[in-house]
Amino acid sequence: MSFSDLGLSEKVLAAVAATGYTTPTPIQEQAIPHVLARKDVLGIAQTGTGKTAAFVLPMLTILEKGRARARMPRTLILEPTRELAAQVKENFDRYGAGQKLNVALLIGGVSFGDQDAKLTRGVDVLIATPGRLLDHTERGGLLLTGVELLVIDEADRMLDMGFIPDIERVCKLVPFTRQTLFFTATMPPEIRRITETFLHNPQKVEVSKPATTAVTVTQCQVPAGREAHEKRELLRRLLREAKDLQNAIIFCNRKREVAIVHKSLQKHGFSVGALHGDMDQSARTAALEQFRKGELPLLVASDVAARGLDIPEVSHVFNFDVPHHPDDYVHRVGRTGRAGRTGTAISLVTPLDQKSMVAIEKLIGQSIPRAEGDYAVSADTGEHSDRPRESRGRERSRGGRGKPQRGGRDRERSHEPREPRGEARHASETTPSAEARPAPEARPAREPRPPREARQSSEPRHGARQPANPSHVPSIGRPEPRRQREADSEPGDHSHLPAFLLRPVRSPAGA
DNA sequence: AAAAAAC
Numbered sequence: 363m364s365f366s367d368l369g370l371s372e373k374v375l376a377a378v379a380a381t382g383y384t385t386p387t388p389i390q391e392q393a394i395p396h397v398l399a400r401k402d403v404l405g406i407a408q409t410g411t412g413k414t415a416a417f418v419l420p421m422l423t424i425l426e427k428g429r430a431r432a433r434m435p436r437t438l439i440l441e442p443t444r445e446l447a448a449q450v451k452e453n454f455d456r457y458g459a460g461q462k463l464n465v466a467l468l469i470g471g472v473s474f475g476d477q478d479a480k481l482t483r484g485v486d487v488l489i490a491t492p493g494r495l496l497d498h499t500e501r502g503g504l505l506l507t508g509v510e511l512l513v514i515d516e517a518d519r520m521l522d523m524g525f526i527p528d529i530e531r532v533c534k535l536v537p538f539t540r541q542t543l544f545f546t547a548t549m550p551p552e553i554r555r556i557t558e559t560f561l562h563n564p565q566k567v568e569v570s571k572p573a574t575t576a577v578t579v580t581q582c583q584v585p586a587g588r589e590a591h592e593k594r595e596l597l598r599r600l601l602r603e604a605k606d607l608q609n610a611i612i613f614c615n616r617k618r619e620v621a622i623v624h625k626s627l628q629k630h631g632f633s634v635g636a637l638h639g640d641m642d643q644s645a646r647t648a649a650l651e652q653f654r655k656g657e658l659p660l661l662v663a664s665d666v667a668a669r670g671l672d673i674p675e676v677s678h679v680f681n682f683d684v685p686h687h688p689d690d691y692v693h694r695v696g697r698t699g700r701a702g703r704t705g706t707a708i709s710l711v712t713p714l715d716q717k718s719m720v721a722i723e724k725l726i727g728q729s730i731p732r733a734e735g736d737y738a739v740s741a742d743t744g745e746h747s748d749r750p751r752e753s754r755g756r757e758r759s760r761g762g763r764g765k766p767q768r769g770g771r772d773r774e775r776s777h778e779p780r781e782p783r784g785e786a787r788h789a790s791e792t793t794p795s796a797e798a799r800p801a802p803e804a805r806p807a808r809e810p811r812p813p814r815e816a817r818q819s820s821e822p823r824h825g826a827r828q829p830a831n832p833s834h835v836p837s838i839g840r841p842e843p844r845r846q847r848e849a850d851s852e853p854g855d856h857s858h859l860p861a862f863l864l865r866p867v868r869s870p871a872g873a
Numbered sequence: 874a875a876a877a878a879a880c
Contacts, residue, residue, distance in 0.1 A: 444878080469878090491878060492878070494879060494880090497880070523878070525877085528878085615874075616875060617876075639876065665876055690876095
């Protein structure tokens with residue numbers, strides 16, 4: 363099967379060929395003919411399956427005929443986050459380079475006037491997040507009565523984020539006769555309900571990836587102290603000692619924590635950016651762009667970066683916080699080990715996170731071994747006392763997550779004196795000095811990766827659930843007396859860091 | 874236990 367069998371126009375085929383793709387992914391193969399036949403499509407597909415091109419390519423073919431009128435876009439694509447919307451626009455720019463197409467991006471955090479001017483000129487493709495889109499319609503600068511094709515992307519995530527009422531409003535503004543493409547990764551009851559009202563006789567296209575992590579990803583958990591400064595210290599150590607680290611995303615559960623960890627790593631000399639929803643849009647875009655280009659090897663992020671964002675070739679994912687919902691673990695870890703490449707996912711696990719880890723192991727159907735090292739329970743033997751774990755369960759239900767929760771304030775722990783904000787404890791908050799450490803298997807990080815047996819070759823795509831191979835568990839240094847680690851380098855001394863992880867002299871301010 | 878999205 364090749365792209366030329368799907369009914370796409372010559373121009374689009376040429377654009378696809380120019381990017382080097384030759385074979386459509388399953389979702390593309392199934393969805394594109396239906397889209398071109400102007401059918402409604404219900405696509406059940408995770409990110410990373412080629413879903414975006416599955417609607418972008420046929421839309422480009424459809425849009426070759428006809429022209430846009432002022433303030434009346436011909437097609438509309440709804441995305442849950444600004445970054446995803448921007449990414450879809452990049453797809454139109456890439457594959458639509460050969461045609462005169464007006465593509466507008468309506469997202470928050472950027473100039474309203476520029477967007478309005480663009481709408482006035484007439485757009486073929488409007489890509490939007492719900493808030494800004496409705497803002498434009500309410501001000502009268504935008505008419506949705508000319509929309510021939512509506513795409514609702516990442517619908518289940520929109521549900522999680524409380525966007526469904528907005529989506530329903532938008533659906534009342536577009537013509538009843540439009541074509542609708544609806545994509546979701548899961549089918550909770552609320553999503554099933556809205557597909558029945560939004561879609562007319564939809565063609566169902568399902569390419570559900572298993573609720574599991576890629577077999578090429580080496581996963582491990584590192585026991586961590588429950589205090590945040592202990593975790594930051596452990597993170598620095600893990601970063602220094604990580605094997606084959608090219609670039610990494612460090613996930614935190616809270617935006618505040620993202621900011622703190624980012625600042626802390628910067629202070630300790632790491633070249634690191636940050637990404638979360640409270641940053642202003644230019645900082646978000648800049649951080650993502652620098653990370654993509656490789657200018658920043660490290661990115662501290664909230665779950666805004668967990669799903670959908672196209673960040674190629676991440677070698678490591680760190681869960682600074684264990685996610686509370688197992689699905690989020692799968693999405694985070696899915697940032698590495700893509701397209702059959704190897705990757706490493708390391709989770710810092712406090713005693714409070716044990717329950718979450720059990721739920722994660724149950725969902726992915728494998729136990730996640732503990733890393734060896736002085737934080738491990740059984741460091742000497744390398745045996746993992748708690749495996750194999752019973753791990754057959756596989757329910758994908760996200761029951762109870764349907765309603766957005768608002769107003770949850772962070773609770774401060776009060777039984778102990780607070781650590782001063784922003785890392786004022788360097789003298790006692792420690793990491794091992796370079797000399798004290800046994801310079802373990804820390805290769806220079808740019809060195810090519812050692813060959814790994816091609817484990818993925820004969821694996822079934824679905825439900826690969828063999829336990830992780832203990833021989834691939836990264837060793838986190840050798841056990842050493844806790845005392846020794848008290849003598850950390852000063853925050854200013856970065857001589858022990860791999861050069862590419864170092865902050866450049868004229869460092870771009872992060873968040 | 875959170876994050877995300879409009880001004």
